[in-house]
Amino acid sequence: MKSKSMESIMKTIFFISATVSIIAIVLICIFIFAGGVPFIAEYGLKDFLLGREWQPSDTPASFGILPMIMGSIYVTIGAIILGVPIGILTATYLAKFCNHKVYRFLKPCINLMAGIPSIVYGFFALVVLVPIIRDIFGGTGMNIITASILLGIMILPTIVNISESAIRAVPQSYYEGSIALGASHERAIISVVLPAARSGILSSVILGIGRAIGETMAVILVAGNQARMPAGLTKGVRTLTTNIVMEMAYAADEHRQALIATATVLFVFILIINGTFLIIKRRANNG
Amino acid sequence: MDRTIRSIIRISTFITFSTLFFIIGYILIKGIPSLDLSLFQLEYTTENVSLFPAMVTTLMLIALTLIIATPIGIFTAFYLVEYAKKDSKIVEAIRIATETLSGIPSIVYGLFGMLFFVIRLNFKYSLLAGALTVGIMVLPLIIRTAEEALLSVDNSLREASFGLGAGKLRTIFRIVLPVAMPGILSGVILSIGRIVGETAALMFTLGTATKIPEGLFSSGRTLALHMYVLSTEGLNVNESYATGVILLLVVLIVNGLSTLLSNKLAKGNEDE
Known part of the structure; x- marks a missing residue:
């Protein structure tokens, strides 16, 4: 009882x-x-x-966040351009080209890459990338390019892990069928296996976008943080996330509410991105 | 043509891993010489820039967060795997909730923690507000790994236990949990990594006080926050490197352990 x-x-x-x-x-x-x-x-x-x-300090103060929205979009697009191809190809290597021993070593490395704190990435970019970019393009070295490279590195583990499982989930018969039709190993993978894994690869890209838009503490160290419309790849930008962190500590009243509203906009972006991800995933599971 | 494809794939892979090794190597090589005994003094002053208080704060935060989040996460997994009907509405809702939680950026968690725990519940900048905020953040990770671990336990074990007359609860705690333990632990260990690396969610909940918190309602700063403050000030670059080394070592250990444990779980299942 x-x-x-x-x-x-x-x-x-x-x-x-x-x-x-x-x-x-x-x-x-x-x-x-x-x-x-x-x-x-x-x-x-x-x-x-x-x-x-x-x-925020003018009278009357103006709180337009288009510069930050554009800043977030620019660095995210930059990160996608750099990170996605490399990530997908790395995933292809891990799933289809490397032997078991190499894989047993490389796979934990990808997980390690996902585990490195963003502040460490940011600090690395600050002391290594920023001086290099400064030498090449002049200025302070804190700009859209630097932030894009940094974010491109940071989204790699997300892209690699999810794309890899998508590639592995493609039935072996697809590969064997195209080999039987006379395709080479490389050809079969590029023209048959990868296209078959596209919805999984697409969701890895969407999650990567979410990660890049939401990243804060690394970007704040290298993006320059000027609150104005992006003026070029070699000029500094401020993103939605960094806008909040930069000013929250001392903001009061209306200014503070405007920062919380910035987070609301960011949150809506993320909800849309997540929703898209869930829909694609569900469709892939049903189809 | 095939050759080109193969070399592009190889080059991409090389870029990925050489970046990783370069980052780790660079921080370690530059940082290890900066690890000076003066960095481990009990009290932080602007002269010694000691990171000892931050280390203690980090440990306190990890302990408190895990005390809060681990039972909730594991119990959720129990409910999902052992009790709930697989296609019920509530399971669907829990899944959507955890998946959404895992996609929310840490700065949004930070603001939520500030608005709810710090202001509404009046916890001020405190260890408790920080731990609750980060606790929600790591919850999806703990739930997912615990769920996978429970699912990997062979059903015949449960049936044998029921067959011998054990109740459901006894079966879960005596039979299922021990077998699933390595998997659950690997998730908990991964969440330690997340807590150690977290900055944005803690800045406006835990605060950035330089001393060791005196209690649940006292502020402090973790190593990652310490490193952020040092990096933005730009005065103590060597100390930033040193903090980076310690953070990296923690992450290396955490990931190594978690890989070992999940391999153990996989092996245990193969043996049967």
């Missing part, structure tokens, strides 16, 4: 624990939206999203 009640008590505890992640996501949504939406409503959605001026 006693153990019966114990069973049901523990079952309830397990169930309550299971709801914690749902409660957490609901709370996060409530607080991030409740913190940002009133300000956006008051300031005007259009002025906030499309305003080109971010001058």
